[in-house]
Amino acid sequence: MFSKPSQAHGQTPRRHKNAKMLRCASLAVLIVASAYSDARAEEPTADAADVIVVTAERRNARLVETPITITALTSDQLRKTGVDNLMDLGPVVPGLRMDKLGPAAQPTIRGITSNTSGPGSASNVAVYVDNSYIASQGANNFEIPDVTGIQVLKGPQGTLFGRNATGGAILVTTMKPSREIQANITAGLGTYGERLMKGYVTGGLTDKLSAMFSGSYRYTDGYTKNIVTGSETDGKYRGVNATGKLLYTTENDDTYLLTFVYSNTNDAAALTYRISPKYGSRSLGLFLPDQVVAQSPHQSSVGYKPRSNSEFYRGSFNAKVNLGDFATLTSYTSYFNEKFVEHGDLDGTVVPIFDIYFPVLDENYSQEFNLISKSGGALKWSTGVYYFHDSSSLPEMFINYDFNTNLYNNGVKTDAYAVFADATYDITPALHLTLGYRYSIETKKLRAIIPVAARGKHTWRKGTPRAVLRYDFDRNTNVYASFSRGFKSGNYNLSAVDQPPVSPETLDAYEVGFKHQGPAFDFSASTYYYDYSNLQVESFVLLPGNTALSTLLQNAARARIYGAEASATVHLADGLSAQLTGAYTHGRYRRYPGAISFQENPAGVAYLNVPVDASHNRMIRSPDFTGNAAINYERPVSFGTIRLGGNISYSSAVYFDAANQFKQRGFALLGLSAEWTSKDEHFSFLAIGRNVTDKKYVNYVNPITLGILDNDAPPATARITITYRY
Template sequence: MRNAGTRASIVALAVLAPFPALAQNAADVATVDEGPIIVTAQRRAEAQVDVPISITNLSGAALETASVQQLADIGKVTPGLRFDFAGGFFQPTIRGIGTAVTTSGGGGNVGIYIDGFYSPNPLAADFDLISVDSIQVLKGPQGTLFGRNTTGGAILVSTREPSTAGNTFEGRVTYGRYNEAKAEAYSNRVISDRVALSVEAQYRRGDGWRRDITNNNRRVGDYENWSFRLGMKAELTDTIEILLRYKHSDVDDPSTMLASTLETSDFGLGAPFGGIPGTYTTAKNRIASGSVAELMRANTDVLQGTVRADLGFADLTSYSQYRSENTDMSQDLDYSGLDLFQLGLPNRNETWSQEFLLTSKAGSRLQWTAGLFYFENTDTYITFIDNFGNDPNSRVRLGGSSTTVKSYAAFLDATYEFTPQLFLTLGGRYSRDKVVDAYWNRQFVATEVPVPSISNDKFTPRAVLRYKPTDQTSIYASFTKGYKAALLDVGGSCQTPATNFVCNDVRPEDINAYELGFKYEDRGLSFEAAAFYYDYKNLQVSIFRTATAELINAATSEIYGLDGSVRYEVTPGFQINAGASYVHARYKRFNNAPIYVRCTEAPPEYAATCGAGVTFVVVPTTLEDVTMQRTPEFTGFLGARYETEMAGGELALSGNLFYSSSLFFGPSGIQFRQGGYETLALRAQWSGPDARYHVALFGDNVTNSRYRTQAQYSSYGMGANWSQPATYGLEFGVKF
């Protein structure tokens, strides 16, 4: 009944705003005197009301209200957006468009951009947020302006830049439940009237909230993450500016690896051999990890250079990036204490990218954006058997694989103003993608077996007709196309005797998207709504012909729905915002859909596959009109913020309630169901005069809602990751 009541209250708010999509807090929406909200969804600065894309725009204050600490937390204030993990792999889904595929060179279906730079590695895409100005979530394919692997949309993170406006320092420390301690600081120093430096740093650690039943209920899941970033901004001339940044981060957090045994209506317990007492647990706060500890460690180095030049007729921006990301994982794939199979999976990921962006000057009837993009990513996996330990001396080499992906693209997007009310946008992007220098390693001997290169060319157009009846209102109809690049299945079919060691041809995914939208912004009221329809083909999925997962193009799907949001400033000190999303996502026809079956119930032809610890096999089945994976039909949020003077300073009370209807974690869309759930974040903050310091009391998931955050599936067992229990804490901050 609690879920039903939560859903009813959000639906009631959605009736007032029948097509919900934008999540904003007081700082997100400017009043009529302050000017419109500015976004960069079309790669140039524009008023959000004039941009014909569904956008969730989140300010730093909005993130604070919802207790957002890492990128994955923004799902609580972005209807239609989910974040899932497959082990350590970070996998966003927008309006049903996502992927559960993990392979060398694979990547996700949602592009993540940080200060204009593409971050492709799913093992490093979820990160602690520090000095964030805003986050924009663009819903729907962004194949023209952002390119490959943006079939679901794009997430744009903008952080604070060094400034010559003056010297500043901001810092805060936090302490909360499970001994979580967090410290972060940002400092800006003016070197001259043209040069400024910034230094930012963050440290976060905490105790785990799970215990291991196979090791005297020892607490597991302790984590320690830290990062720092250096920045320099210099005006070389009156028309040329350069911004240089270096960031290093270090993560030691096994949370996504710690899973209890999955208990599901599909086949009962997901424990090996039906479950041997004392070797598994289905409890939310317990695991059975066996003799070897799980781990997830990563260190990242990023160098970025941004050059901005005023050419007179247009503005030129150059984005140059190098990323080096090294990850080590070790996961118990039987999710029990039996030590059947623990997989070690180190990864080395190296990225080079270069983009040139040319944008027109504001004021003319023709506004345009043109660009050139180059991207190169080398993604190498080494696999180990970690049954005897995951230190370098105990690991047994199993295999591995590697690919180098190269992408070249050119694009042009232009909007012409026929009249002050009527606008036409046309755009297109031509991309050429290659997968080269690919190989897989023969098991136990690590011999590199080269794989022939592949390439494909794609053209992704965009067309939008927009009507602006008033300065505060826009109505638009759009067509956009997106794609997820082709893959080399070096980790699967390339290594399978059943395919004679020939790699499956895994073609690009394609999506055609149609959207009708409405936007309004004036006098403290902001409203955004969209109806959408997607034709989605050639979905890249995993199946099991033998004990090895293979990638194929299998499913076609149809997605349609409504989403939107409303934000209203009741008084200058009281704001309410709400959003909701309805997504009807169905596999129209899913050939060879992976259905997990216990070996004791599998057809006779799978007898040879079962054995040697294998408990489950996948029986490929053709399905029609079934729910898509990881796609709840309804998601919504309700947020509020109240500010008043108190004791010479300001008291701010805020809260955010999020609800998700049920969904299926299984890749077929019909297995491993999670029911509906809600989370509630609350915050009370008092700021002193001139906001020089503040103290805050906060709580996240204060209703202690417990739900599965992921179902982990393999041939050896089935695992369940659970939501963290209620957390709360105190924060102290200074600013001068």
């Protein structure tokens, strides 16, 4: 019923057409760059207060001269748009989706994503907090009470950030302890029973030792009503974060930072399902007699409240030592321990047909050393070594409570080693060449008891180069062309350990970009082309004989992605600015003959797994177009400062499966904010509204053989906060 016929033989090949489109788009960027150079060559440099510094190349650099497509968000921007959690980033960053599969956070950048979860699995977008890699997908759904900025790096970052940065990287930077006494506390109330409190306090203990403590608590009742039990708190959220830091600074500015983080997040909305009214006509729950089944938005009909909980401890020690005029040596040491639990109803009814509970235990540690040259001279370079060890296990799994219990005790251990170097040479004062290379070795060991006793070991090796040529028209205007490679290692499927491990993913990326920063107008644009091979895709399947559900982890052969994006910020008048960004992504599977589709079972209810050819279909979670328009106004008044803001984000249609059966149509979201700050800047009141027009849409469609399930996105919400600063 839902299968899509494969492309007819003899159709005109797309390779030459796509290459031609990329060349034309690249030429357009160059023409814009040349025109800009002629028109703005005498424009004064941007004021130092407006300069944004990023660390995308492992060293501090101005955003405008970093040859990577980056969205950099300050703490002020995050606060005004209501970004409390990493999962809130999607509407404010074009080309980025922040999806969840149960407790697993799965970002998508330019069509590059992952739908695999569980022990040993990792996102295709690497997340770093203060240079510590957060490997667990469950732990990437966390509160950020003391954030100073977030950088979203688009495109593979395999040379500088290594493993599993195929689609890009998200770099979160938090506050460091200060010698001066500072304090900030925020309290707020919102719709659906939301309660919020967060803040920090920092100060010097001695002339060289500073300390800081930050914390946050956020709770909502949830926006889903259970039509069976009458509960209005299905899908509740509770997030707790506590962080302590000690910073020691020597007389020659060497620094030693010790950090400890505790986080506990229960985001039950990620496991709150209803049977899809559009696709779920053969779902088993609809054929059970005398059952009340929810199919309307923000309703459920399960017999218990879902749970999706991640609790982790993270400790890190960062040291920076100045080696005179030669270089700076940095050391990043990190330890991480997490337990996340998924307890969900995958049939949508109160009957225990397919209620699943499983915990995942994860422990890892990493060590990285970087040697970075001091600025000055024609050659700037960085080099480093990296080690990562992870032990992740699925100790047990319960289906329908005690009715069908499997004691798994399955696990996978990972050891990853890498060495890298990256250097930029100024061929002339205006022409710069960057070359980089990383060599990675990753070994995974499988240990399993259920469903079959199994052991395995596999090692993958990969080199990920990087090359960039950048030309500066002036200090604030440049054009660049780059090649980079991303690598995601192979993995075992702990739900079906008799399957062989999947092969690593590899992505080769070509990009041409243009950047300009000025006092009245900022503009950047880029075009790109990706050649993507061995995509790792996971699907629910019915085992032979229709005896039980399992998962199939497979490689989806090849994909091709190309697109363009642009961002412009205009300072229209004193205190008034506007920003417009847009991203076009053409992501298609080039060859995927064994994709899983769900067909109606003619012999009864539920669905059959039918292989289809998904070649030339749209890639999952890859909308063709995303955009964002924002306007901000700030005006001093006699009693303080008034700030008003509005933000509209748009996404075109997105598919949730490779067979292109299940999708969400295009939609737009409106966000509004209003803030008053006192003249002494000690107090401020902020009101935020998100999804103001109450757009009904789904986060994702979860297809399993017993039913097709919808997970709803949040409705319209509002919040008011008061902040005190010292």
